[in-house]
Amino acid sequence: MDVAIIGIGIHPFGRFDGMSGLDLGEVAARRALSDAGLAWSDMEFAFGGSIDGGYADSLVSRLGLTGIPFTNVSNGCATGGSALAMAVNRIQANESDLGLVVGFDKHPRGAFAADPASLGLPQWYGETGMMLTTQFFAMKIQRYMHTYGISESSLTKVAAKAFRNGAMNPNSWRQKPVSEEEIAGSRLLNHPLTQYMLCSPNEGAAAVVLCRADQAARYTQRPVIVNGVALRTRLFGSFEVMAPSLPLEQAASPTAQAATACFEAAGIGPEDVDVAQLQDGEVGAEIMHMAENGLCADGDQEAMIQAGETEITGRLPINTDGGLIANGEPIGASALRQVHELVLQLRGDAGARQVPGEPRVGYAQVYGAPGTGCCTVLSR
Amino acid sequence: MLTAAYKSATLSPTAGPNVVRSSLKQTPIAEHLFTWPTDQPQLIGSRCSDCGVVTFPSQGSCPKCTSQSVTEALLPRRGTLWTFTTQEFLPKTPPYAGTESAEDFTPYGVGYVELPDHVMVESRLTESDPHRLRIGMPMELVIEPFRSDAAGDEVMSFAFRPVEAR
Numbered sequence: 021m022d023v024a025i026i027g028i029g030i031h032p033f034g035r036f037d038g039m040s041g042l043d044l045g046e047v048a049a050r051r052a053l054s055d056a057g058l059a060w061s062d063m064e065f066a067f068g069g070s071i072d073g074g075y076a077d078s079l080v081s082r083l084g085l086t087g088i089p090f091t092n093v094s095n096g097c098a099t100g101g102s103a104l105a106m107a108v109n110r111i112q113a114n115e116s117d118l119g120l121v122v123g124f125d126k127h128p129r130g131a132f133a134a135d136p137a138s139l140g141l142p143q144w145y146g147e148t149g150m151m152l153t154t155q156f157f158a159m160k161i162q163r164y165m166h167t168y169g170i171s172e173s174s175l176t177k178v179a180a181k182a183f184r185n186g187a188m189n190p191n192s193w194r195q196k197p198v199s200e201e202e203i204a205g206s207r208l209l210n211h212p213l214t215q216y217m218l219c220s221p222n223e224g225a226a227a228v229v230l231c232r233a234d235q236a237a238r239y240t241q242r243p244v245i246v247n248g249v250a251l252r253t254r255l256f257g258s259f260e261v262m263a264p265s266l267p268l269e270q271a272a273s274p275t276a277q278a279a280t281a282c283f284e285a286a287g288i289g290p291e292d293v294d295v296a297q298l299q300d301g302e303v304g305a306e307i308m309h310m311a312e313n314g315l316c317a318d319g320d321q322e323a324m325i326q327a328g329e330t331e332i333t334g335r336l337p338i339n340t341d342g343g344l345i346a347n348g349e350p351i352g353a354s355a356l357r358q359v360h361e362l363v364l365q366l367r368g369d370a371g372a373r374q375v376p377g378e379p380r381v382g383y384a385q386v387y388g389a390p391g392t393g394c395c396t397v398l399s400r
Numbered sequence: 401m402l403t404a405a406y407k408s409a410t411l412s413p414t415a416g417p418n419v420v421r422s423s424l425k426q427t428p429i430a431e432h433l434f435t436w437p438t439d440q441p442q443l444i445g446s447r448c449s450d451c452g453v454v455t456f457p458s459q460g461s462c463p464k465c466t467s468q469s470v471t472e473a474l475l476p477r478r479g480t481l482w483t484f485t486t487q488e489f490l491p492k493t494p495p496y497a498g499t500e501s502a503e504d505f506t507p508y509g510v511g512y513v514e515l516p517d518h519v520m521v522e523s524r525l526t527e528s529d530p531h532r533l534r535i536g537m538p539m540e541l542v543i544e545p546f547r548s549d550a551a552g553d554e555v556m557s558f559a560f561r562p563v564e565a566r
Contacts, residue, residue, distance in 0.1 A: 147498075
């Protein structure tokens with residue numbers, strides 16, 4: 021059974037002093053309900069996720085104590101994608117017809133700091149300053165640039181695109197374009213990545229309302245179908261964040277595995293994708309995730325980026341809303357922001373950043389510690 | 401806060417003994433992480449008795465074949481740099497336990513060193529200039545002071561040092 025998205029809502033991403041994570045989540049949930057023309061009392065279930073913003077299910081005290089099953093989901097940067105996957109599964113399993121997924125977060129300023137023990141890592145690993153996600157991404161792209169001939173210029177161009185697209189997105193945190201010179205010349209944080217090439221944790225919320233696709237016409241003339249959603253974790257040999265050691269043999273990343281499974285379930289191939297939102301925790305991740313998701317071959321990114329093919333007007337527009345780099349990363353909300361943007365694009369409602377040519381297939385991917393990939397294929 | 405003093409006491413990024421000694425009492429940052437005390441230190445990993453896969457640090461099960469039959473494995477002291485970065489900002493405490501302030505923090509290198517026929521190990525590097533690091537360069541293990549503890553003793557940790565400039 022197909023599942024359809026019939027409502028979307030977002031609270032802008034950024035910094036909102038005086039608002040709690042739950043406040044943000046409530047706004048996004050109410051906007052998604054309103055977009056679907058439905059009330060909270062119509063919802064048969066909900067899934068929600070937040071890492072630092074409070075328990076999602078406590079939103080019921082504001083939205084209404086209707087007694088429905090509301091499950092909290094916590095899966096690192098893949099939290100929103102995982103919540104969406106569980107909602108789709110629930111409808112496909114015929115347990116419910118209609119429900120809501122909400123994700124929100126409110127992180128302290130600065131880079132994420134994790135507790136080694138909570139990730140099953142030894143204390144010394146954190147104590148000696150090696151347990152930083154940004155180091156991993158820098159080392160992964162460093163190796164990738166060496167192996168596949170990706171230039172520093174391409175890193176800069178990906179960041180410039182993110183800020184340019186973000187400036188056309190009223191919900192984005194960063195509202196100004198940043199020049200390639202300014203990006204390349206900004207403070208070095210983890211070689212080869214400079215300050216403007218990395219996203220920052222922040223605050224925001226997003227939500228979607230889903231139903232059985234065969235009932236979608238009751239609520240909207242413009243449903244978006246969830247053709248596939250898949251979640252995978254590490255295989256032995258994949259190069260993952262926060263790994264004190266790596267095996268000599270190499271294996272497909274969780275993203276690559278999830279992408280394969282997702283496209284297979286959807287019966288839609290990567291060549292059919294008209295617009296994609298990829299996890300760009302930093303610019304290198306966007307570049308590597310292009311290949312891991314099957315959207316191009318390893319090494320093709322250099323020519324594609326230099327030719328502008330991933331711009332909104334290009335052959336394969338990527339991160340049309342500015343991605344994580346312009347929006348920041350409130351973990352619980354991040355994957356649902358991607359879905360929100362894809363639904364806008366597929367409906368033709370993306371305004372100044374609308375992808376031309378009436379895109380039909382959208383693709384979203386998130387990746388998080390300690391090695392989780394979650395992918396979604398949508399179509400209209 | 402002795403970290404600043406360590407910077408001058410620590411030897412050149414590319415030469416010197418395998419263990420940076422001092423007159424202070426020196427204690428490893430963790431038990432069973434590297435052989436100690438010795439002038440030829442080695443990292444301690446584990447090897448699966450069933451499939452031969454080596455893991456670092458040592459753990460009680462094999463991440464590849466899931467066997468729980470593992471034995472201790474001393475890792476080679478030398479390898480090659482597989483990838484690297486530099487840490488240019490002060491990491492958050494906790495979990496970071498370095499005693500620098502944002503003002504006296506100096507960048508450090510981090511990389512994965514491929515230890516032939518064993519495993520790739522993530523490590524701090526003695527060299528922090530990215531232009532003096534390159535993928536494939538030979539590296540060797542050193543044990544050096546990381547910080548001082550509450551009692552004033554030196555807490556020792558591991559790092560890898562480029563070999564070629566010696």
